[in-house]
Amino acid sequence: MFAVRFERFGPPEVLSVGELPQPHAGPGQVRVRVRAAGVSPVDLAIRAGRARSPIALPHIPGVDAAGVVDEVGPGVEDGVSVGDEVFGAVDAARLGGATAEFAVLAFWARKPPSMPWEQAGAAASGVETATRALDLLDVRAGTTLLVDGASGGVGSLAVGLALARGARVLGTAAPGNQEFVESLGATPIPYGPGLRARVPGRVDVALDVAGKGSLPELVELTGSPSSVVTLADSSGPRHGVRVSVGALGGEPDGRHGLAAAAALFERGRFRVPVQEVFEDAVAAHTAAERGPRRGKLVVAVNV
Ligand SMILES: NC(=O)c1ccc[n+]([C@@H]2O[C@H](COP(=O)([O-])OP(=O)(O)OC[C@H]3O[C@@H](n4cnc5c(N)ncnc54)[C@H](OP(=O)(O)O)[C@@H]3O)[C@@H](O)[C@H]2O)c1
The missing domain is CATH 3.90.180.10 (Medium-chain alcohol dehydrogenases, catalytic domain)
Known part of the structure; x- marks a missing residue:
């Protein structure tokens, strides 16, 4: 072949x-x-x-x-x-x-x-990863979720799947990607240090997709390390934050998210x-x- x-x-x-x-x-x-x-x-x-x-x-x-x-x-x-x-x-x-x-x-x-x-x-792998992370954070209708790194492959899928659950979603991105994040249905916020001053209101849980050192700020924003999951920052344990690595780490996986995402797609609620x-x-x-x-x-x- x-x-x-x-x-x-x-x-x-x-x-x-x-x-x-x-x-x-x-x-x-x-x-x-x-x-x-x-x-x-x-x-x-x-x-x-x-x-x-x-x-x-x-x-x-x-x-x-x-x-x-x-x-x-x-x-x-x-x-x-x-x-x-x-x-x-x-x-x-x-x-x-x-x-x-x-x-x-x-x-x-x-x-x-x-x-x-x-x-x-x-x-597939992005939907599995995003589903796993949203499950760990117990994202559901009414949850306010911040996705740090919302414009990338996994972040944009996490935004879409969280919105489909009925969550309110804030998403960080580069200044040039604010409109893109808004087009996904999230409230866009420029990424980088000083997040607290830029985030409007309360955040229940946060997903760090970018792995660029924001964990202390995300813990402060949500009020607890248990309300934060990172997919890309190996310093997580130092901040009390769970690093989700999926099946390789023996965690429950998010594979059920694939059929769910397909069903949402058919109903026009996900892409x-x-x-x-x-x-x-x-x-x-x-x-x-x-x-x-x-x-x-x-x-x-x-x-
Ligand atoms: N643990 C797991 O199970 C798992 C599974 C899949 C992926 N991952 C990891 O997750 C990470 C993201 O994957 P991906 O596929 O989404 O990558 P990606 O498509 O390359 O996206 C990365 C995103 O991070 C953004 N970013 C860059 N600097 C940032 C900062 N300082 N603050 C916030 N966001 C920033 C980028 O924005 P700009 O392009 O505008 O700079 C981009 O949108 C990778 O490290 C990947 O290896 C982990």
């Missing part, structure tokens, strides 16, 4: 398209013929040689994909069949494989027929903000590194 892959760590230019053996669906997995794959910070870190665990080369980047099921592994119980359109994510231990002709998914949900492939391809769709993975990784970010970046495959 063809795949975007790299054989040495380095800048986006180490990516190229080549032939690799096809993967196959193992127990509890499905294989899809990929239509679109998301670009995530972990893809950039792995490609640059900054992965936290050893990565075998050649490596195919991409943890999120959407496509048409063409192989169902043993023990799959949700009734998915060959020919179904799904979106999902690769196994957390593998951390790659999505930007290829075929990809193996460890969890997935059915793609609503009306959901564009690019939205579906970019959705996956897509900044740009690329046919060239080098350009996609270059844009992801350059910023600024307005939702997810996507690589189109098998178009």
Whole structure:
């Protein structure tokens, strides 16, 4: 099969398209013929040689994909069949494989027929992560949530899913991204030190997606470290703040969020903000590194 892959760590230019053996669906997995794959910070870190665990080369980047099921592994119980359109994510231990002709998914949900492939391809890990974080913070109707880093891939999904729960959402972003955050339905606030003076009124809970050192301020804003979750700041425990890492950390995961997000999409109450769709993975990784970010970046495959 063809795949975007790299054989040495380095800048986006180490990516190229080549032939690799096809993967196959193992127990509890499905294989899809990929239509679109998301670009995530972990893809950039792995490609640059900054992965936290050893990565075998050649490596195919991409943890999120959407496509048409063409192989169902043993023990799959949700009734998915060959020919179904799904979106999902690769196994957390593998951390790659999505930007290829075929990809193996460890969890997935059915793609609503009306959901564009690019939205579906970019959705899964961000929706899982955002759902997990909103569950941990017990975000529900009437909650006031502050998302620090609201314009990026996970932040913009967290905003949308929190609004769908009936929460009131404040979102921080760069000065140039205030209108984008407002378009998501959140009250925009410029990011950076001094948040307290810029936040109008009370905040019940806060989600730190950016990991840029705001935890003391978020604890002060909410009044308690237990009202803050970070996805990206390893200093969390020093501030009494939970660092959510998902299934790898033995936490309850947010996989149930995929089917819920699909149902919300069908009712017109949720969408996956897509900044740009690329046919060239080098350009996609270059844009992801350059910023600024307005939702997810996507690589189109098998178009
Ligand atoms: N723990 C988990 O389970 C988990 C899962 C997924 C992702 N993550 C991590 O979560 C982080 C965000 O992921 P992502 O996909 O959303 O990344 P992303 O799409 O690159 O977005 C990052 C966002 O942070 C914003 N930002 C930059 N500096 C900031 C600051 N000082 N204050 C507030 N926001 C700031 C960026 O805005 P500008 O572009 O305007 O600068 C951008 O919108 C990454 O570190 C990723 O590795 C963790």
